[in-house]
Amino acid sequence: MLSYSSTENATYFAPMDMAKEIIRLPLHWAAAAAIATVLWYAFLLRRSRSPSPRLPPGPTGLPVVGSLPFLDPELHTFFARLAGTHGPTYSLRLGSKLGVVVSSPAAAREVLRDNDAVFANRDVPAVAGVIDYVASDIVSSPSGPTWRMLRRVCVREMLSSSSLDAVYHLRRREVRSTVNHLFSSAGKPVDIGEQVFLSVLNVITSMLWGGTVESEAERSTVGSEFRELVGKITGLLGAPNVSDFFPVLQRFDLQGIEKKMKVLLERFDRIFASIIDQRRSAGDGGGKDFLDHMLRLEREEADTATPFTMTHVKALLMDMVVGGTDTTSNTIEFAMAEMMKKPETIKRVQEELDQVVGRDNIVEESHIPELHYLSLVIKEVLRLHPALPLLVPHCPSSTSTIGGYTIPQGSRVFVNVWAIHRDPSVWEDPLEFKPERFSSTEFKWDYNGGGDFTYFPFGSGRRICAGISMAERMTAYSLASLLHSFDWKLQEGAVLDLEEKFGIVLKKAKPLVAIPTPRLANLDLYS
Numbered sequence: 001m002l003s004y005s006s007t008e009n010a011t012y013f014a015p016m017d018m019a020k021e022i023i024r025l026p027l028h029w030a031a032a033a034a035i036a037t038v039l040w041y042a043f044l045l046r047r048s049r050s051p052s053p054r055l056p057p058g059p060t061g062l063p064v065v066g067s068l069p070f071l072d073p074e075l076h077t078f079f080a081r082l083a084g085t086h087g088p089t090y091s092l093r094l095g096s097k098l099g100v101v102v103s104s105p106a107a108a109r110e111v112l113r114d115n116d117a118v119f120a121n122r123d124v125p126a127v128a129g130v131i132d133y134v135a136s137d138i139v140s141s142p143s144g145p146t147w148r149m150l151r152r153v154c155v156r157e158m159l160s161s162s163s164l165d166a167v168y169h170l171r172r173r174e175v176r177s178t179v180n181h182l183f184s185s186a187g188k189p190v191d192i193g194e195q196v197f198l199s200v201l202n203v204i205t206s207m208l209w210g211g212t213v214e215s216e217a218e219r220s221t222v223g224s225e226f227r228e229l230v231g232k233i234t235g236l237l238g239a240p241n242v243s244d245f246f247p248v249l250q251r252f253d254l255q256g257i258e259k260k261m262k263v264l265l266e267r268f269d270r271i272f273a274s275i276i277d278q279r280r281s282a283g284d285g286g287g288k289d290f291l292d293h294m295l296r297l298e299r300e301e302a303d304t305a306t307p308f309t310m311t312h313v314k315a316l317l318m319d320m321v322v323g324g325t326d327t328t329s330n331t332i333e334f335a336m337a338e339m340m341k342k343p344e345t346i347k348r349v350q351e352e353l354d355q356v357v358g359r360d361n362i363v364e365e366s367h368i369p370e371l372h373y374l375s376l377v378i379k380e381v382l383r384l385h386p387a388l389p390l391l392v393p394h395c396p397s398s399t400s401t402i403g404g405y406t407i408p409q410g411s412r413v414f415v416n417v418w419a420i421h422r423d424p425s426v427w428e429d430p431l432e433f434k435p436e437r438f439s440s441t442e443f444k445w446d447y448n449g450g451g452d453f454t455y456f457p458f459g460s461g462r463r464i465c466a467g468i469s470m471a472e473r474m475t476a477y478s479l480a481s482l483l484h485s486f487d488w489k490l491q492e493g494a495v496l497d498l499e500e501k502f503g504i505v506l507k508k509a510k511p512l513v514a515i516p517t518p519r520l521a522n523l524d525l526y527s
């Protein structure tokens, strides 16, 4: 198994370590290594004879394994450093696969807009194959009729503005319940990410199947179980896996990643299967939630040209729970941490809340369009800490050209939105948390991924996030409620840091733990 040795800022594999590792490789590794060496040299030979534009430049890497041994687990910062040496479009060989990293607005535009149709596919990781419905979900499906049908079902029935308006009472109930829970913890340290995760989870599951975690004891057990599951699943989805880079070795699952994923997904599957069984035995629920709607589609559209199957029902449940929870709650946690580091931003948000909402009232979603400064805060947080720093890797369905270089069909294309959002040639003081930068009327900073490709935290083009409206509402409503109801301070002696931990979903390396103090005189507003 490959291992990494860390230094303070980077993790590199020293050549001697590499040699030792190779010596320790089991026999099937050695055989695969020999085959891959032959393929590698055949590839180099073919490339040298090829009349098409050359591949993007990049690190040479070692024979067979390429740059795999040198990968730093903090992939987003590692890729950004390599861009400094190799330029905005570079390639690196990852075993038998070619990785291409795009780190400039111009190159991102070529991938996500000019060649959107070609790059709208995914290079599905081996871990997604361990349970049939993960590879059949929206995120992994190749661009085509099934993917379009799945997106349409989701967006129309659950994530459109009108569907979201219809279930505002669910968001309200969960956000009020979180405020109430925090009130009961006043003066004590709370893990903000955990509380917000639970709130978002409850909103999503109640939209999906009407389920919510009621009692306090259940609230923390179910919430931590789901949080742990989602965190581990997204961690494994983002982890470099030898099976992806040497498909001939997939059946050996050398790092045990697929085995671990199977165990996690089976836990999810049991939850989904029991909810679906209960709903089926209760009969038609009258279309009151998303699950009802999907079960009806599954009955009525089984024989159409693009059938909606039970695999799709579970796939969409999974997409909503995994795609919607960590992304949103991690963004809220980063926002709270950035603001606590710069207390004047909290003061400005609270002044705005006092003006728009008032101190003798509670925040409603209808206040959000008037909370202008808060909207700048959210944009700035998504600039500095985009929830998916490398988007979900794209994959060209045919060989294409980006930045004058050939990008072969089947490459794994990483769009480093994290690096673009911190590019000093685009952003002034890029590392500083400055919400006001978004108040400029010169640019149209929206979340729709267009413009000049300097800002696209939700991606762009066909594969743009399907849950933008939901993410915007939950983020703004939760932050407004947390800051309207409470003042926040760190525990005595605690140090606030903003270190990130890479995963397909970026998270805070250390959870933000803070103490809430009620700031509203009327205590009825907390019930």
Ligand code: HEM
Pocket (backbone or CB within 6 Å): 138, 139, 140, 151, 319, 320, 323, 324, 325, 327, 328, 331, 382, 386, 387, 388, 391, 392, 393, 457, 458, 459, 460, 462, 463, 464, 465, 466, 467, 468, 470, 471, 475
């Ligand atoms: C702050 C919160 C969120 C952020 C920053 C975010 C960001 C993203 C990004 C960058 C992508 C990949 C785009 C690409 O590959 O080009 C994505 C895909 C996706 N997101 Fe989100 N997301 C968030 C919340 C949500 C929510 C709440 C949901 C649903 C409940 C959701 C559902 C999805 C789905 C289904 C996809 C796959 C789209 C496809 O492949 O066609 N996301 N998101």
